Amino acid sequence: MGLDIRAIDDSDLYDWTLALRTGFLREPAVQDEEIEFRRAKIDLSRTQGAFDSGTGRCVATYRSFTQEITAVGGAAVTANAIANVTTSPTHRRRGLLTRMIGNDLRAAKERGDLLATLIAAEYPIYGRFGFGPATWVSDWTVEVSRTGLDPRYSGPADGGSTELVDCPTVAALGPELYERVRAVQHGAIDRDKFWWQQLTSRTPGYPWTEPFCVVHRSPEGSVDGLLVYTVQYAWEAGQPQNTATVQDLITATPAAERALWHYLLSVDWIARVETGHRAPDATLPELLPDARAARIAAYTDFLWLRPLDVPRLLEARSYPIEGSLVLGVHDPAGLTEGRYLLETGPDGASCVPTTESPDLYLDAGELGSLWLGDASAVRLTALGRIAEERSGAAARADLLLRTPRRPWCPDTF
Numbered sequence: 001m002g003l004d005i006r007a008i009d010d011s012d013l014y015d016w017t018l019a020l021r022t023g024f025l026r027e028p029a030v031q032d033e034e035i036e037f038r039r040a041k042i043d044l045s046r047t048q049g050a051f052d053s054g055t056g057r058c059v060a061t062y063r064s065f066t067q068e069i070t071a072v073g074g075a076a077v078t079a080n081a082i083a084n085v086t087t088s089p090t091h092r093r094r095g096l097l098t099r100m101i102g103n104d105l106r107a108a109k110e111r112g113d114l115l116a117t118l119i120a121a122e123y124p125i126y127g128r129f130g131f132g133p134a135t136w137v138s139d140w141t142v143e144v145s146r147t148g149l150d151p152r153y154s155g156p157a158d159g160g161s162t163e164l165v166d167c168p169t170v171a172a173l174g175p176e177l178y179e180r181v182r183a184v185q186h187g188a189i190d191r192d193k194f195w196w197q198q199l200t201s202r203t204p205g206y207p208w209t210e211p212f213c214v215v216h217r218s219p220e221g222s223v224d225g226l227l228v229y230t231v232q233y234a235w236e237a238g239q240p241q242n243t244a245t246v247q248d249l250i251t252a253t254p255a256a257e258r259a260l261w262h263y264l265l266s267v268d269w270i271a272r273v274e275t276g277h278r279a280p281d282a283t284l285p286e287l288l289p290d291a292r293a294a295r296i297a298a299y300t301d302f303l304w305l306r307p308l309d310v311p312r313l314l315e316a317r318s319y320p321i322e323g324s325l326v327l328g329v330h331d332p333a334g335l336t337e338g339r340y341l342l343e344t345g346p347d348g349a350s351c352v353p354t355t356e357s358p359d360l361y362l363d364a365g366e367l368g369s370l371w372l373g374d375a376s377a378v379r380l381t382a383l384g385r386i387a388e389e390r391s392g393a394a395a396r397a398d399l400l401l402r403t404p405r406r407p408w409c410p411d412t413f
């Protein structure tokens with residue numbers, strides 16, 4: 001029985017969505033409103049389905065779209081973002097994902113995208129396709145009664161302000177604020193109108209509860225922070241045991257972040273706060289007089305990157321110091337295989353193919369892990385994933401590539 005992989009058309013949307021829901025273990029029922037939402041959102045020409053010629057049924061799904069990711073130094077780099085990857089349990093491990101991702105990565109390379117991005121559902125899936133983990137997230141649970149924050153708090157003392165607003169106000173103010181935030185946060189990705197729609201209104205096919213929303217303004221009156229949270233309402237033996245769950249918290253200044261955490265950790269009746277995905281080096285715990293009131297609920301790899309054009313990718317980011325490095329990149333898919341000479345300085349970098357002998361040999365996935373400055377070349381060498389051909393080269397790579405604050409991608413896609 002044949003398995004035909006092709007770009008889907010509008011008439012496939014119902015079957016494709018059913019296969020997607022099946023693969024993600026969501027109720028296998030598709031409402032017309034969900035189809036309408038997907039029809040508006042997805043680019044059919046970059047949406048693949050695998051169809052079983054015996055039954056005609058869609059048995060695997062895959063989608064990519066153009067995304068911007070912030071490089072170290074603030075440049076917005078064009079990426080091929082991958083999402084909605086599933087193979088139905090009846091057709092697993094027959095190479096369907098391998099065929100779909102191969103098609104897509106070759107097309108992205110031809111289009112000129114510098115890299116591919118995805119959020120890996122499970123760690124072992126994507127390394128074989130040249131991806132490496134590049135950003136991490138930390139999720140915290142805060143016991144409000146233990147924070148040690150002043151219980152008499154009633155708003156920022158520095159002239160800034162917090163205001164409760166509704167969802168349409170978030171949808172109106174959020175995009176401009178987020179543009180400022182992502183421009184200085186390496187690892188952040190752009191948010192399209194559907195992202196804001198899903199945060200601020202009920203979207204067919206996704207669970208949603210009307211949230212509480214707070215805007216923070218600086219002492220000068222500009223919007224510099226946004227907090228969106230829902231509350232799970234619970235009382236036990238006459239005591240409030242409500243849990244607030246952060247749906248989004250973005251800030252353009254450290255003062256705004258401190259003010260919004262202080263706000264949320266002072267709401268009467270909230271006993272516990274679940275922070276959702278924060279930066280891996282979140283300042284939250286140490287904002288609290290008792291930092292141990294915040295416990296790590298999860299600390300995990302998040303955004304994975306796959307280089308597609310090594311010279312342009314390495315030239316797109318900034319470097320703190322002058323230096324040079326020859327990288328020997330191994331890429332079984334043949335997309336980035338080669339030797340590259342990287343020369344860096346505070347004013348820019350050049351990266352060109354070279355015949356010089358490499359300082360470091362590494363797979364494309366390891367380069368994906370290094371690009372945003374999070375992974376350490378010294379550490380990857382200790383793990384046996386980078387071969388150091390010149391003594392001290394891994395430490396030199398870390399001096400060139402690593403960043404003072406860690407990269408962070410706050411969003412799932």
Ligand SMILES: CC(=O)SCCNC(=O)CCNC(=O)[C@H](O)C(C)(C)COP(=O)(O)OP(=O)(O)OC[C@H]1O[C@@H](n2cnc3c(N)ncnc32)[C@H](O)[C@@H]1OP(=O)(O)O
Binds near residue numbers: 120
């Ligand atoms: C970006 C995203 O959308 S992330 C979401 C990914 N989707 C899911 O996790 C949903 C549930 N899982 C699935 O639908 C499927 O298992 C998929 C999509 C992950 C894999 O699809 P398949 O068509 O079975 O993959 P395929 O047959 O091409 O496997 C290729 C190789 O990867 C391996 N592999 C695939 N999935 C996994 C996994 N979850 N864990 C470990 N190895 C895996 C296979 O064993 C195979 O290895 P081999 O070449 O050594 O034999």
